[in-house]
Amino acid sequence: MVREGNGSNAGAGVLLRILRDGRPRTRAELVQLTGLARSTLTQRLDALVSREWILPAGEAVSSGGRPAVAFAFNRGARVVLAADLGATHARVAVTDLGGEILAEHSAEIAVDRGPEETLGRLHRTFEEMLAGTGRTRRDVCGVGVGLPGPVEHSSGRPVNPPIMPGWDGFPVPEWLGSRFDAPVLVDNDVNIMALGEHWAARPATDHLIFIKIGTGIGCGVISGRRLHRGAQGAAGDIGHIRVTSALDTVCRCGNVGCLEAVAGGAALAARLRADGVEARDSRDVIRLVRGGNTRAVQLIRQAGREVGDVLASIVNFFNPSVIVVGGDIAEAGEQVLAGLREVIYSRSLPLATQHLTIAASELGDRAGVVGAAVMVIEHVLAPGTVDESFATA
Template sequence: MSARDVITDTSGTHLPVESRDLFSLIARNGAVSRSELERLSGSSRTTVVQRLGMLFNANLVRETEKVLPTGGRPSKLLSLNEEFALIAAVDVGESQTRVALTDLTPKILAEEVFATDLDDAPTSILEQIAACLERLLPQVGRPMDDVIGVGLCLPSRIDYKNARVFGPSVMHGWYDFDIRGWFRDRYDIQVFADNDVNLMALAEYKTYWPDEDCFFFIKAGTGIGGGFISCGEVYRGGRGAAADIGHIQLDLPNPPLCRCGKLGCLEAYSGGWAIARDLRAMGIEARNARDVINVVKRNVPEAIQLIRAAGKGFGEVTANVVSVLNPNLVVVGGTLAEAGEHLMAGIRELVNQRCLPLATQSLQIVKAKSGDRAGILGAAHLVFEEQLAGVGRCRVGERGHMAR
């Protein structure tokens, strides 16, 4: 029986719901002892042993080398078998797409990158993604049936329940396209899609800040966005538009026109494309956030001045976020974060000026640590959460999302 058969079987024939609940506890809590599972599940030792037997038979769990000291015989800790299945993770960007296969850690096992033009039809880009997956599988020596889901990281607001892009968006032509149906017709596989900033936030949180229960992430790139994690869950709002800070309007004397059609959006002032626009007006060639950073690294005064001004724009909006949401941590990622203190100083300055001391006295505002793999790792975490760590919340396969 393949990994996908174990996960998507909803009849209870292969893996009863009770064993799935126990597996969910292991997936969410890491290495745990049998006695800890008894406590967490509220089940007797006999029941836990019986349900664990099913998980061992399905190859979902394994004993680690770690031992829990006890008064008697040492007890080996149990953990998820990270090699049990594969996850297909895809990060679609405005200029390139990264496709990877990961284990359940998630650790990237193989990946490919190809140039992207979002003006191309969605079927064209999805065909390229599928071709990448089919080339990567032989590299890791596993069949497609061992891929338990596809996670898509997309530079757009997403109808999360249905895995569809909704506008306005830079993904022209993708609006309401049935991404999930396209993959299902080809591979009969579960697909989950989310906004890129939500997934960058998820990767950063899972990898570096798992103990922070109120976490806000800012993507400062060619475009701008925000992601909010509360109590370990991505908060998406009623329609998936939560934390869309790029289109909060600044109070400016001559507000610039944004790509969304409004005047004075943060993105039209502090986004990488906007700074590049202003540099070109000064006779300095730049097209996107990467070009802007390259100019800043050459210590061009005009670029540094614009980045510092952008930081204050970010700071104005971040101050509003801090006042409303009161996060413990604000993490700034994306290409423009490579400008370091040229950008970060303005954010901290405005937040400290405008927010009450109660909101700022323990607040950290730091640069992201996850780098250019954040989108891929976030997409893998998304599939893991939906297909494995959340199996106790609803039976995967009956619908394309989990009840929260």
Template sequence: MEGLQKFPPRPTGAGEMFQLFRDGTPHTRASLVSETGQSRSTVAARIEALTAVGLLTPAGEASSTGGRPPSTFAFDPSNRIVLGVDLGATHARLAITDLAANPLASTQEPLAIADGPEPVLSWVAETGASLVAQAGRKVEELAGIGIGLPGPVDHADGRPVNPPIMPGWDGTDVPGILHRLLGAPVVVDNDVNVMALGEHRTVCPDEQDLLFVKVATGIGAGVVMDGELRRGAQGAAGDLGHVAVSGAAEIPCRCGNVGCLEAVAGGLAIAGALQESGARIRTTQDIVDLVRAGDVAAGQAVRQAGRDIGTVLAASVSLLNPSRIIIGGILAGAGEHLVAGIREVVYQRSLPLATQHLRIVTSRAGAQAGVVGAATLVTDRFLAPHSIDALITVKEDS
């Protein structure tokens, strides 16, 4: 994460204790002594340290069991802000959130990722700074910037790796550029990973094993297993769009291969098929609009795309055994046509044990999933025990 302290912090124990406050529940000193097994003086010192860096705030008094009511303390998410950025092939969504990923200001604009890193990232920085001001805050209050990109990302350094729909972006130092423009730490991931994280945290935090599938211009999946986002060895896990589909061996894909799922069932593929039949379509949103208007050909095309996606997801269900598959992206807005096609094939081709409790649903977080997930990437790092210990160390040394 560009801009973070490079040397290990002195362990204070306060960072670990703070994790008890992440869910927003207030605690008293006595309850913390009971939960942690630490002495009252140790707990008091750690509360004082966390209050000094602005992460805890007094939250009134708890009910008394006799004598003076004990004071409570709670997480103060307003202490710092985060810029969450969700970039797609043809759109950009940005939001300023607090440290609990609650949006404070947001915007959505058309933006072509193919314009290249310099104009796109400059626009992100300018628009992000404007949103900070709109939220009544200062850029200096940014705890970090989280950004999702529509292509493979090396999670270790935040650089895109041969992204098929992002010409000119390969190897771009996205964290370094944004850090120079806004002066805040930056973390970068694939856009579907951040959408999966946003959906998981806001809609189904108790779900341990799920797949989030984005169906738009391209197709990809975010994998959550054992409650954690799984990226794979090089961050390429979930690249469903470039799995070969049986019977599509001659169809070229933008990645350079042939027969990929994206080339068969992605937004561009559906638009191309409908254009050949005379439909006037320029964007993936036009497909959704046609389906909603009752166009039979568009509805059939989207349902067939769902079946094609289902053939790949059926293998994923057998391999990973998720309890939920969440369908997001622009084409998820086409009603039940897409999801019905997916369900039809997944339930038919997967083993009964794997589908016994499987739910296949559309995204409930919708367009906000990406920006909330991007912000969560930052807050998970900023509020990690070692990062909080570093904040306290700097505060004590200043």
């Protein structure tokens, strides 16, 4: 628990964590807040100012007579490169240290062409966007990437990702890190969506579940305001929970009865085709729902109920205060939310649902890219990282 203070640079991290809320503070306030000796504080402030992590923020009124200099966090000190890669679509951004998007780009991709091609294109896009914002590689403090499959977060490598041939075990952080000389953090897409939504829209929520209903189904889990990744980074993988309504359906994972096999976008498209309606994928399903196709609307509402049935149990177990619903199927409208709510409120325990909010994502398709940036910012401003960075400077 006592992580700051393991070396002679202790204190830089503490200062940044205090100042990052944006409010300028005087030396006297910082001594009071940190308990650091005044001489130590001055050393740390000098080091942070010389590297522009903080700026002297004009003069603040002190309690004594003469005005005191205040110091403020410089969110423009560095930039973050963030990417949310899906199976067929990518969203890429450059943000400042406050998570604000400075430049943004989205494109069609084919993640199944393998890591070299996909990351090569990402690398070129990052370079172009950096140039476009007038920054250089030296300004990059970190790179965050979300991938559409399981990732071992500690190594940043995909682990048997079902829709990403060629990516299993690929060293994404080393590949990108050697090109930007900065730490690279990788996680799966729903984890970064949960991070982004929590950070931008619901920072005061302690326990949150972000469920993505797209081609597949998965969720990101926030416990005590921190991402719960689980022992193997596999937490939130609810798409393959067995549901009784699907016992005659074989899932792409090889098992029968998976939630995804009845309620995922690919499954809904297949059901529509079986009914003679043309639908290749989840996007076609959404198009049909928006166009008022009765069968599609009926299917999507039933999908909401199926997902709700699984979430009803999870609500009893986890007792979140908010369930955020995202992914393209969910964005298709209120039908999915209605189905979810119908089942969760009738099946979960009253104590667990009395203050439970079930709502659509506020960030929509930006949740992932914002979360990828937040993942990097949290890492860069974490106790050990900042202090070490000053020790090796």
